[in-house]
Amino acid sequence: MKPIKIILNPIAGRGYGARSEPALRRFLNAEDVNFDLAITEWPGHAIELAQQAASDGFEIIVAAGGDGTTHEVVNGLMAVAGDGVAGTLGVIPVGSGSDFANTVGIPPDLKGACRRLAHGQTRIVDVCRxxxxxxxxxxxxxxxxxxxxxxxxxxxxxxxxxxxxxxxxxxxxxxxxxxxxxxxxxxxxxxxxxxxxxxxxxxxxxxxxxxxxxxxxxxxxxxxxxxxxxxxxxxxxxxxxxxxxxxxxxxxxxxxxxxxxxxxxxxxxxxxxxxxxxxxxxxxxxxxxxxxxxxxxxxxx
The missing domain is CATH 2.60.200.40 (Tumour Suppressor Smad4)
Incomplete structure (x- = not known):
């Protein structure tokens, strides 16, 4: 697998994002995933990081957080894609709700989500404006x-x-x-x-x-x-x-x-x-x- 970008929100899940980082790294390494991890520092930062990652040529850009983090990453990817198809988006759910991850069938546990990221398939979904x-x-x-x-x-x-x-x-x-x-x-x-x-x-x-x-x-x-x-x-x-x-x-x-x-x-x-x-x-x-x-x-x- 080519290198993927992980965008981790440390305050997702009332701080669970930050606490999950060591296990996240361990599970990704166990799956032989080549990744670059960036941590968000302010509201809206994941939008900027996703735009930069897409511009830098990362083929898979992962929102590690809750639905708000995924929301920001999607907005960054859509900004780069213009009228084309955006992504590929990955999701590691470490937030309060993680409803989008549930919708597309990503396991709610950290280990399962990392395994799905490494071995899953790609599907195309709708976006709303x-x-x-x-x-x-x-x-x-x-x-x-x-x-x-x-x-x-x-x-x-x-x-x-x-x-x-x-x-x-x-x-x-x-x-x-x-x-x-x-x-x-x-x-x-x-x-x-x-x-x-x-x-x-x-x-x-x-x-x-x-x-x-x-x-x-x-x-x-x-x-x-x-x-x-x-x-x-x-x-x-x-x-x-x-x-x-x-x-x-x-x-x-x-x-x-x-x-x-x-x-x-x-x-x-x-x-x-x-x-x-x-x-x-x-x-x-x-x-x-x-x-x-x-x-x-x-x-x-």
Whole structure:
């Protein structure tokens, strides 16, 4: 195997990224992987490192972190690829959620992920693009959640000592009593919906938040965005709905609309809060435009 670039986020997984480095090196060496490892030093640094690695000719560029690290690496790769196919992306999941890794079938354990990196296959998946108000567009690989999911991420970023479901589930329960349902206009295909919405999830993958199957039938290579639209409901109804997001059965709830599209616009006179791949996208947006870019990213998995 030619040399690969590893981009390690030391603060991923509430510091697990840094703690995993010795074992990461040991497992990669055991698989005879020739690698160059760089450590991120500031937010957005993985974008720069991925761009440089792609420009330097590395054929496989690995995000060693959580979904936020993968998000940054994907944005770096897409910036270099232009209108072509980006990658190849590798993922070693050492973050809080690691939902994209789950979507493409990468083992959650460090040893298994390193083995898959050494011996796996390459598949091509879709990438999504989102433009917030008048800002430049950015890419995401898994989900953007507008409303409730954005507020959950905002609250989760305040917690520094746990990761995975131990982090997200308590924060979800807390957020139920903090969240509001902004008035939203949701336009896709020939549909235009207008009502107070608890959340709208725009998904390329099935899972977010380390175990919530918000779009359980989403496929990352079908050329479509999956939408999960949840109308405003009461606090107790929201509490009852939480476990249904953990097994995907919420899709049958009367307040939930599931659909697929290639483009969608979400707008509101109220402030919209959203995350992209588990990192804050916006806190006071009024218009978000999404589109799917089919078959644009090579992934080692």
């Amino acid at each position: 989102v433009a917030v108000d008048d800002q430049s567009p950015r890419y995401f690989d898994n989900t953007v959640n507008v409303g409730f999911g954005g507020r959950v991420t905002y609250e989760a970023l305040k917690v520094k000592w746990v990761r995975g479901m131990a982090l997200y589930l308590p924060v979800v329960l807390k957020t139920i009593f903090l969240s509001q349902s902004p008035q939203m206009t949701i336009e896709y295909g020939n549909q235009k919906l207008e009502f107070p919405a608890m959340m709208v999830c725009v998904a390329n993958g099935a899972r977010e938040g380390g175990g919530f199957f918000t779009a359980p039938d989403a496929l990352p290579d079908d050329g479509l965005l999956d939408l999960c639209i949840v109308q405003e409901i009461g606090k107790m109804a929201m509490l009852a709905l939480v476990p249904r997001f953990m097994d995907g059965s919420h899709v049958n709830h009367e307040a939930v609309t599931m659909t697929r599209t290639k483009r969608v616009i979400i707008s509101s006179p109220d402030d919209l809060i959203a995350h992209a791949d588990g990192e804050m996208l916006c806190t006071d947006a009024h218009r978000l435009e999404f589109e799917i870019l089919p078959q644009r990213l090579q992934v080692r998995c």
